[in-house]
Amino acid sequence: MSTDAPAEPKSEIGEINKYNFRTETTGVFKAKKGINRDIVNQISDIKNEPDWMREFRLRSLDIFESKPMPKWGGSIDIDFQDIFYYLKPTDHQGKTWDDVPQEIKDTFDKLGIPEAEKKFLAGVKAQFESEVVYGSLEEDLAKKGVIFTDTDTAVREHPELLREYFGKIIPPEDNKFAALNSAVWSGGSFIYIPKGVSIDFPLQAYFRINAESMGQFERTLILVDEGANVHYVEGCTAPMYSTESLHSAVVEVVVKRNARCRYTTIQNWANNIYNLVTKRAYAYGDATMEWVDGNLGSKLTMKYPAVHMMEPGARGEILSIAFSSAGQHQDAGAKLVHEAPNTTGQIISKSISKNGGRSSYRGLVSVHPGAHNSKNNVVCDALILDAESRSDTYPYIEVSEQDVQIGHEASVSRIGEEQMFYLLSRGLTEQEASTMIVNGFIEPLVKELPMEYAIEMNRLIQLQMEGSVG
Amino acid sequence: MTHVLKIEDLHVSVGDKPILRGVNLTLNHGETHALMGPNGSGKSTLGLAIMGHPGYEVTSGSITLDGKDVLEMAPDERARAGIFMAFQRPMAIPGVKMADFLRHATTNVRRPDRKEGEELIPMREFRKELREKMEHLRMDSEFARRYVNDGFSGGEMKRAEILQLAMLQPKFAVLDETDSGLDADAVRLASESIADIGHQKMGLLIITHHDKLLEHNPPDFTHVMLGGRLVETGGKELAEELHQHGYDRIRKAYPDAEALNQKLLAEEAEEALA
Ligand SMILES: Nc1ncnc2c1ncn2[C@@H]1O[C@H](COP(=O)(O)OP(=O)(O)OP(=O)(O)O)[C@@H](O)[C@H]1O
Ligand SMILES: [Mg+2]
Numbered sequence: 001m002s003t004d005a006p007a008e009p010k011s012e013i014g015e016i017n018k019y020n021f022r023t024e025t026t027g028v029f030k031a032k033k034g035i036n037r038d039i040v041n042q043i044s045d046i047k048n049e050p051d052w053m054r055e056f057r058l059r060s061l062d063i064f065e066s067k068p069m070p071k072w073g074g075s076i077d078i079d080f081q082d083i084f085y086y087l088k089p090t091d092h093q094g095k096t097w098d099d100v101p102q103e104i105k106d107t108f109d110k111l112g113i114p115e116a117e118k119k120f121l122a123g124v125k126a127q128f129e130s131e132v133v134y135g136s137l138e139e140d141l142a143k144k145g146v147i148f149t150d151t152d153t154a155v156r157e158h159p160e161l162l163r164e165y166f167g168k169i170i171p172p173e174d175n176k177f178a179a180l181n182s183a184v185w186s187g188g189s190f191i192y193i194p195k196g197v198s199i200d201f202p203l204q205a206y207f208r209i210n211a212e213s214m215g216q217f218e219r220t221l222i223l224v225d226e227g228a229n230v231h232y233v234e235g236c237t238a239p240m241y242s243t244e245s246l247h248s249a250v251v252e253v254v255v256k257r258n259a260r261c262r263y264t265t266i267q268n269w270a271n272n273i274y275n276l277v278t279k280r281a282y283a284y285g286d287a288t289m290e291w292v293d294g295n296l297g298s299k300l301t302m303k304y305p306a307v308h309m310m311e312p313g314a315r316g317e318i319l320s321i322a323f324s325s326a327g328q329h330q331d332a333g334a335k336l337v338h339e340a341p342n343t344t345g346q347i348i349s350k351s352i353s354k355n356g357g358r359s360s361y362r363g364l365v366s367v368h369p370g371a372h373n374s375k376n377n378v379v380c381d382a383l384i385l386d387a388e389s390r391s392d393t394y395p396y397i398e399v400s401e402q403d404v405q406i407g408h409e410a411s412v413s414r415i416g417e418e419q420m421f422y423l424l425s426r427g428l429t430e431q432e433a434s435t436m437i438v439n440g441f442i443e444p445l446v447k448e449l450p451m452e453y454a455i456e457m458n459r460l461i462q463l464q465m466e467g468s469v470g
Numbered sequence: 471m472t473h474v475l476k477i478e479d480l481h482v483s484v485g486d487k488p489i490l491r492g493v494n495l496t497l498n499h500g501e502t503h504a505l506m507g508p509n510g511s512g513k514s515t516l517g518l519a520i521m522g523h524p525g526y527e528v529t530s531g532s533i534t535l536d537g538k539d540v541l542e543m544a545p546d547e548r549a550r551a552g553i554f555m556a557f558q559r560p561m562a563i564p565g566v567k568m569a570d571f572l573r574h575a576t577t578n579v580r581r582p583d584r585k586e587g588e589e590l591i592p593m594r595e596f597r598k599e600l601r602e603k604m605e606h607l608r609m610d611s612e613f614a615r616r617y618v619n620d621g622f623s624g625g626e627m628k629r630a631e632i633l634q635l636a637m638l639q640p641k642f643a644v645l646d647e648t649d650s651g652l653d654a655d656a657v658r659l660a661s662e663s664i665a666d667i668g669h670q671k672m673g674l675l676i677i678t679h680h681d682k683l684l685e686h687n688p689p690d691f692t693h694v695m696l697g698g699r700l701v702e703t704g705g706k707e708l709a710e711e712l713h714q715h716g717y718d719r720i721r722k723a724y725p726d727a728e729a730l731n732q733k734l735l736a737e738e739a740e741e742a743l744a
Pocket of ligand 1: 484489507508509510511512513514515516525558734735738
């Protein structure tokens with residue numbers, strides 16, 4: 001049973017959300033609204049968790065309650081007692097496509113999951129509300145010893161890895177939203193790539209918020225062992241609702257010596273969602289960690305993927321794209337922490353603001369004592385499409401070492417009349433011309449995406465641009 | 471019916487500064503016209519006004535294409551109606567590949583009624599045609615993957631403009647100093663290619679300070695612009711005369727226009743210093 005009717009009338013022109021539909025779900029279990037010890041205990045009971053995890057959740061709840069709201073970033077207006085923290089749509093995880101309930105398939109159909117399924121039968125996992133309900137893993141991946149599962153299952157089946165790494169990269173003390181996630185987390189992916197194993201296609205997951213006022217608190221942990229290589233892709237979309245929803249994920253990544261990990265996210269949230277995510281990676285000797293982060297939609301996004309370069313030769317690269325439109329604030333950026341000598345970091349950030357949207361770049365580059373001969377370069381470019389829109393840059397640099405190279409370039413531009421005229425004179429309409437200029441602006445990042453995500457990104461930009469001119 | 475682009479008593483201002491002061495020119499399909507004149511006389515302004523640049527305001531006069539009012543049309547509609555201009559200074563569009571840009575442009579110009587979002591020319595068909603035309607212009611196939619005019623050398627930019635002329639096949643084309651920035655061999659190639667693409671197949675208005683571009687495109691008419699007006703029109707021997715002897719005779723013969731030209735140049739110099 002599904003309806004295509006948006007929950008509220010379409011707002012302004014240009015505010016088109018491709019995934020503006022909802023599917024009725026009959027959740028098997030829905031915890032009460034609000035957050036307290038009972039709710040947290042209940043989540044742990046239902047998941048049948050070991051004591052260490054229950055204690056971790058309860059400790060995190062205390063930390064959440066004692067921490068103040070962040071004083072920087074955007075303005076957050078959330079009633080934490082008016083949110084559902086847990087909803088379990090089906091009581092078991094689908095093994096094959098046939099096992100997945102029809103109403104959930106309807107949602108996946110609209111999201112284009114079956115196409116992704118066809119292409120990447122091996123790696124697709126999908127999260128519907130709080131639990132991973134469908135996922136498949138190609139056999140030879142399993143033979144290579146790769147683990148790709150949801151984090152709940154991992155707690156049961158891989159306790160030794162979880163106890164060693166879970167909550168170690170991002171402890172609940174880190175910030176209020178990391179503490180909240182640690183208390184009520186559900187779902188998310190757990191990936192382990194054994195030594196020397198290289199996966200030459202991207203592993204993918206889809207995330208999606210559905211029930212109104214429901215927070216989604218997925219928890220992802222990726223361990224890339226020495227000399228291994230993986231590219232993980234996560235795409236997020238959400239239907240539009242009138243009450244505000246909260247998405248607050250935690251993603252922890254460990255990249256061991258000589259290993260490589262790229263984590264790509266394209267998020268297109270509905271315009272009423274708070275998207276407050278903590279992402280951090282530790283990169284060891286000669287390892288490379290890359291975050292590719294595309295943020296569209298949402299009411300407020302605060303997200304600063306981080307790489308800590310722990311040992312000599314580590315590299316951290318962060319590519320970020322933000323697109324903000326009416327009523328939206330993208331406070332996105334990056335953190336690079338040089339903790340060892342000869343480490344290299346790069347941040348490239350591109351933001352587009354339209355129809356009164358606001359994009360901020362907030363970045364931290366930190367060079368610790370002893371991290372000599374480190375290099376860091378930051379480039380952030382903003383494109384502002386009209387006079388109502390806004391862009392800010394907040395670069396923070398802390399350097400405790402002499403022998404380092406640090407570069408920072410920032411530019412703000414508007415679509416030039418001459419560029420526009422050039423394209424019009426070749427027969428392109430204003431709409432096509434401005435879309436082309438915006439796509440050109442983010443092209444250096446889009447070309448880093450896997451093919452179908454690059455196409456999707458260009459399509460999303462096109463939808464965002466529609467009705468913006470003339 | 472042969473197509474006609476007709477310009478009558480055209481006055482154009484930039485800001486509140488009058489630049490063109492009554493230009494009359496009839497360009498028939500199949501004809502080649504040379505447009506000459508000293509720096510700052512208004513040649514590019516005429517081209518940009520024909521194409522519809524928003525900074526160039528037509529204060530009076532008319533431009534029609536087969537009797538239809540061109541001034542009513544937005545620049546993209548003019549392009550789809552068959553008007554083209556190769557720019558003296560083409561704009562860079564970073565991040566946009568030549569091939570993607572050209573596929574869009576070619577589709578729109580060939581199918582003027584296409585609605586936004588409808589299919590483009592099939593990729594294979596387009597690629598094949600583009601490859602052939604690029605080979606013809608002795609352009610490296612790598613060129614199609616470069617970003618539009620981004621980091622192009624002066625010569626590459628002009629060659630890219632000729633490639634666009636070849637792909638878009640307009641009825642009328644203004645070529646604004648398509649020879650500047652090209653070395654001697656490249657100018658010869660440009661002259662041949664333009665003749666190949668457009669001579670007697672389009673109405674060409676070739677703006678140039680040299681004679682090489684006209685070698686393969688002998689003009690049916692040569693116009694001389696001075697102080698925002700066409701002061702003299704002749705055949706191809708006029709172009710030859712101006713190449714050999716410069717504009718002294720013209721300046722002396724039309725002292726009023728010469729005074730206006732000097733005034734504009736002086737103002738330009740002043741603005742540059744300010
Ligand atoms: N965008 C502009 N802003 C200000 N002045 C302009 C602009 N475009 C043209 N002009 C002025 O109009 C006059 C004519 O310029 P135009 O570029 O048409 O000359 P031209 O004949 O093409 O010269 P050249 O041979 O040097 O290319 C000049 O005085 C120039 O400064
Ligand atoms: Mg000129």
